[in-house]
Amino acid sequence: MRLKLGCATLALAVALGLGSGPAFAQSGEITIWSWNIAASSLKATVAGFNKLYPEVKVTVEDLGNGPTYDKSIAGCAAGGEGLPDIVSIENGEAENYWGQFPDCFIDLHTLGYTAEDQAKFPDFKRTELEVGDIAYAMPWDSGPVAMFYRRDFYEKAGVDPASIQTWDDFIAAGRKIQEANPGVTMTNADFNGDSEFFRMISNEQGCAYFAADGQSITVNQPACVAAMTKIKEMKDAGIISSADWGGKITNNTAGTVATQMYGGWYEGTVRTESPDGTGKWGVYLMPSLTADGPHAANLGGSSLAITSASKNKEAAYAYIKYTLGTNEGQVTMLKEYGLVPSLISALDDPYVSEGLPYWGGQAVWKDILSTLPKVVPSRGTPFQSDAEAIVRSVQTKYFAGEYADAKAALDDAASQIAAATGLPVM
Numbered sequence: 523m524r525l526k527l528g529c530a531t532l533a534l535a536v537a538l539g540l541g542s543g544p545a546f547a548q549s550g551e552i553t554i555w556s557w558n559i560a561a562s563s564l565k566a567t568v569a570g571f572n573k574l575y576p577e578v579k580v581t582v583e584d585l586g587n588g589p590t591y592d593k594s595i596a597g598c599a600a601g602g603e604g605l606p607d608i609v610s611i612e613n614g615e616a617e618n619y620w621g622q623f624p625d626c627f628i629d630l631h632t633l634g635y636t637a638e639d640q641a642k643f644p645d646f647k648r649t650e651l652e653v654g655d656i657a658y659a660m661p662w663d664s665g666p667v668a669m670f671y672r673r674d675f676y677e678k679a680g681v682d683p684a685s686i687q688t689w690d691d692f693i694a695a696g697r698k699i700q701e702a703n704p705g706v707t708m709t710n711a712d713f714n715g716d717s718e719f720f721r722m723i724s725n726e727q728g729c730a731y732f733a734a735d736g737q738s739i740t741v742n743q744p745a746c747v748a749a750m751t752k753i754k755e756m757k758d759a760g761i762i763s764s765a766d767w768g769g770k771i772t773n774n775t776a777g778t779v780a781t782q783m784y785g786g787w788y789e790g791t792v793r794t795e796s797p798d799g800t801g802k803w804g805v806y807l808m809p810s811l812t813a814d815g816p817h818a819a820n821l822g823g824s825s826l827a828i829t830s831a832s833k834n835k836e837a838a839y840a841y842i843k844y845t846l847g848t849n850e851g852q853v854t855m856l857k858e859y860g861l862v863p864s865l866i867s868a869l870d871d872p873y874v875s876e877g878l879p880y881w882g883g884q885a886v887w888k889d890i891l892s893t894l895p896k897v898v899p900s901r902g903t904p905f906q907s908d909a910e911a912i913v914r915s916v917q918t919k920y921f922a923g924e925y926a927d928a929k930a931a932l933d934d935a936a937s938q939i940a941a942a943t944g945l946p947v948m
Contacts, residue, residue, distance in 0.1 A: 549577035598626035602831030665785020665822035696761030790860020
């Protein structure tokens with residue numbers, strides 16, 4: 523009987539593409555560090571994983587976002603001491619790890635991660651996770667940008683979201699919506715503590731702080747200048763009010779904002795934090811600078827990496843291969859917590875095409891995930907946090923009128939980033 527059960531489990535593992543390598547025979551325990559909803563999502567996949575690997579005990583520790591980064595970096599600096607088997611790593615911080623501690627995490631290729639496996643994920647998700655021929659981590663969730671909007675506010679103003687193709691269209695729609703809905707602002711942006719709008723629109727236009735090879739600074743290139751210029755136009759038009767993360771949630775629930783632009787993972791935030799909004803919200807693609815321009819960008823997203831200190835590497839790899847490399851694992855997290863899959867094949871899962879009650883019956887995931895293959899890769903580099911701080915400061919001064927135009931502002935940002943990093947301005 524044990525032999526029959528074992529063969530059945532092996533057959534299922536092979537069917538899922540997990541293979542029958544060393545991880546199958548592995549037993550024992552693996553520990554994962556993560557945070558908040560990400561940690562909860564990982565816990566949600568354990569039952570499915572244990573159907574394939576019943577002898578592996580998985581423990582997910584929710585440390586919080588900041589502590590996960592701080593403790594894992596400290597562990598790497600200490601030669602791996604105290605590290606778990608698997609660490610959750612945000613893409614924007616990934617190169618901080620590889621750049622400082624290239625031996626802290628293993629090359630997944632040594633555990634069976636193939637070129638075919640890598641091709642199952644979009645290039646933009648792999649850009650910061652791979653160095654040369656080394657794959658330090660497997661892509662997890664992504665943040666394809668979407669516009670989350672209040673149907674009732676748009677309808678009252680006679681605005682069809684399908685008609686909003688450009689950012690100029692968005693400005694015009696915002697004026698109409700605000701006029702028709704007193705006390706409602708078209709959208710929110712965290713201008714005091716983030717450069718989110720700038721990063722999203724720049725990424726849409728194919729521009730980033732750094733070049734694709736990470737060897738030069740590109741924040742003052744024409745596409746980035748155009749993005750910053752358009753954001754100021756939106757702000758000057760009065761259709762954006764400043765709000766941080768918590769403020770946006772408050773505004774969503776209070777019904778004082780018509781639209782939020784964020785990564786697709788924001789679906790779970792809207793749905794869970796504003797439950798009384800059922801049927802009132804919808805989703806449409808982000809506008810572009812021109813009518814025939816791109817409508818895809820990414821904001822946020824994470825990965826899973828296996829530490830060199832792990833004593834159960836094969837089992838750790840089996841877990842991430844199941845959780846991130848199969849539709850079953852990825853869609854479990856999508857259903858439960860709204861974590862957007864990076865796995866391209868998840869587009870074909872039936873759940874993605876289902877109309878969801880909260881969203882007025884709209885199949886929001888089909889619309890959001892359809893943009894994944896169109897997102898332009900953007901390098902964070904080990905200098906991302908330095909560049910971000912500089913851009914935020916320059917953005918504030920530009921909005922306050924301290925620069926002649928966006929080009930002058932971003933030229934200054936590029937110069938400051940060059941001084942902080944030693945990289946040339948392209």
